[in-house]
Amino acid sequence: MKFLRSLVVVCLLVGLFVTPAAAWEFPEIDLGGATVNLWCWYDIGIPELIAEAEELFNCKIELPLVSWEGQTDTYMSRLLAGDSEYDIWYVSHSDAIPIMKDGAFYPMDEVLPAEYFERLDPHVQAMINAVRLDDHIYAFHTMHSVMNDMIFWVWNKTLFEREGLPDLEEAYRSGEWTWELATEIAIKATRDTDGDGIIDQYGFSEVYAWPFVLAHGGTVVKQNPETGRWEFAMNDEPALQALQQIYEWNHVHGVAEGDWNQTPFREGKRAFANMPAWMLWALPNEMDDEYGILLPPMGPNNDGYSSSTELVNMFYIPSNSADPLAMAAIVDFLMGDPEDYWYNVIENQIVGQAPDRVSAEVMEDAI
Numbered sequence: 001m002k003f004l005r006s007l008v009v010v011c012l013l014v015g016l017f018v019t020p021a022a023a024w025e026f027p028e029i030d031l032g033g034a035t036v037n038l039w040c041w042y043d044i045g046i047p048e049l050i051a052e053a054e055e056l057f058n059c060k061i062e063l064p065l066v067s068w069e070g071q072t073d074t075y076m077s078r079l080l081a082g083d084s085e086y087d088i089w090y091v092s093h094s095d096a097i098p099i100m101k102d103g104a105f106y107p108m109d110e111v112l113p114a115e116y117f118e119r120l121d122p123h124v125q126a127m128i129n130a131v132r133l134d135d136h137i138y139a140f141h142t143m144h145s146v147m148n149d150m151i152f153w154v155w156n157k158t159l160f161e162r163e164g165l166p167d168l169e170e171a172y173r174s175g176e177w178t179w180e181l182a183t184e185i186a187i188k189a190t191r192d193t194d195g196d197g198i199i200d201q202y203g204f205s206e207v208y209a210w211p212f213v214l215a216h217g218g219t220v221v222k223q224n225p226e227t228g229r230w231e232f233a234m235n236d237e238p239a240l241q242a243l244q245q246i247y248e249w250n251h252v253h254g255v256a257e258g259d260w261n262q263t264p265f266r267e268g269k270r271a272f273a274n275m276p277a278w279m280l281w282a283l284p285n286e287m288d289d290e291y292g293i294l295l296p297p298m299g300p301n302n303d304g305y306s307s308s309t310e311l312v313n314m315f316y317i318p319s320n321s322a323d324p325l326a327m328a329a330i331v332d333f334l335m336g337d338p339e340d341y342w343y344n345v346i347e348n349q350i351v352g353q354a355p356d357r358v359s360a361e362v363m364e365d366a367i
Contacts, residue, residue, distance in 0.1 A: 024115035026329040031059035031086075034322075036330060039075070040090040041068045044143065046334065053333050057326065059086075071095040075318070079104055084318040088327050090143065093131050093312040100133050106317040106324045109137040116140075121341035123367070127312050139314030141331050145346045147367045149276045149311040151211040153296050158289035159201075159271055163189055169358050172294050177305070179245055182272070182297045186255035189271035203271045205258025207246050211274070214308035216242040216299045238301040245299065276310060277363070280353035293359035295366055307366055 036059050038044075043063065050061050066074045072095045078084040089105075096105070109117075117125060117137065123145055131139045155168050165185050171177045186203020193201050213219070218239030221230045233239060249256045258264045265273035266286045274296065283291065295305040315331050317324045336344055346367055354360035 024113060024119055026325070026332065029057050029323075029326045029329050031057050031323065031326055033058060033060070034086050035060045035062060036086045036088065036327065037062050037064055037084075038088040038090070038330075039064055039066050041066050041071070049334050053330055056333065057330055059330075061330070068092075072099055075099065076102075076104060079318050079320060082320065085320055085322040086327070087318050087321070088331060089316045089318060090313060091139075091316050093139075093314070096131060096139065096314065096316060097133070100131075100138055103319055104316075105138040106319050106321050107136040107138060108140040108317065108324070108328065111317075111324045112137075112140060112328060120338050123346070124338070124341060127314060130312055131314060138316055139312075140317075140328060141315045141335050142313060143315075143335065143345075144313050145349065145367060146309040146312065147277050147346065147349060147363065148309075148313065149278065150307050150309045150366060151208060151215065151274055151276055151296065152280070152307065152363070152366070153294045154265065154273045154275060154280070154283070154291050155294065156265065156268065156271055156289050156291055158291075159189065159268060160185075163271075165189065165271070168294060169292065172305075172358075172362075175298070175304075177294060178298045179300075183249070183253065183255075185271055186249065187253055190253075190255045199257075201269050201271075202257045202264070203253075203255035204249060205256070205262045205264050205270050205273055206260050207249060207256055208260075208274055208310075209243065209246055211308050211310060212246060212296065213239045213242040215296045215302075215306045217301045217306070218242055238299075241299060241301060277349065277353060283353075284355065291355060293354060293362055295362060305365075 038061060040063070042065070050063070053059075054061050071091055075084070075089050075091065075095075076099055078087060099105075117128060117140070120128070120141070124142055127142055127146060128137060128139050159165075160168070165188060166181070168177060171181060182203075190199060190202045192199050210220075213234075216238050218236060218241075219233045220239075222233040222236075223229070224231050234243075246256075258270060262270070262273040262275050262279070264270045266283070268287065268289045280293070295307050298305060317327045321327055335341075350360050350363045354363055
């Protein structure tokens with residue numbers, strides 16, 4: 001998992017420089033009334049488009065749910081039982097890559113021409129290239145952007161004002177949003193607010209270790225340029241510095257206490273929260289306090305602000321598919337015109353999640 005995250009981040013940074021090219025169209029497809037199962041771990045919520053696709057491709061489209069933890073087991077069970085001939089699978093890269101090596105997915109570069117991939121938005125092309133294996137393309141489209149699982153730092157503006165803490169927007173613009181400043185603020189924010197002798201307000205909830213390491217330029221493994229072999233890299237200085245900083249927040253300064261879901265932050269009891277962007281959708285309904293969104297603070301190895309994405313979620317077709325081209329055509333239809341990807345996916349996410357102009361600018365710069 002740690003190797004996969006590091007590898008995906010590197011591949012995404014390289015892949016974003018791909019440019020779109022010529023258009024390509026699918027042939028007419030008639031599935032003769034077959035039932036197609038489009039699997040995902042949440043309700044994708046596009047009933048009108050599903051109905052249009054059913055009419056266009058002469059099929060019935062079901063939307064069964066797979067548990068987040070059960071992706072690998074569910075998909076492999078269906079494949080081995082021969083039940084996945086008309087399946088479309090939405091899979092996170094952490095679950096996809098292990099079974100990709102076992103032949104679970106159809107190589108889509110044998111079904112779709114290069115022109116198909118060249119017509120996609122550069123962000124989608126980067127995600128596809130990030131999960132290639134042995135020069136084959138298995139993932140071919142997505143409902144998300146890399147920003148969906150990108151880690152942002154959210155700060156409680158109401159708490160900052162109440163505690164007399166510095167304006168982080170100003171610090172961010174001036175390049176002063178650093179580990180040192182985050183530590184100073186967290187120490188000041190950590191206190192007993194109701195006089196019962198028990199600290200009930202902290203700087204942080206849980207700080208996610210691996211995204212923090214990656215944002216600091218560290219990685220779990222790296223490729224030796226001379227031998228081509230992948231080598232352990234957590235003993236390199238950027239990774240060690242990031243882990244040391246988290247250790248100090250937790251055990252030296254005692255300013256971090258909470259859970260993975262950042263629940264105390266939502267309750268107004270933490271100055272900061274680090275969270276993937278998908279968590280931001282619900283935040284306006286879960287918090288009474290005002291908040292803002294920033295990239296993680298800079299450490300000694302950073303020349304500028306940086307973040308990382310934890311997961312790359314993509315569409316795959318099982319290797320026993322009865323008609324992989326038709327399955328790809330259904331996905332392509334549901335995902336819409338590639339030229340609208342930025343507006344439909346990225347801009348829609350920024351508009352829906354950013355509470356203010358500065359936060360929106362931060363998110364746009366990040367992607």
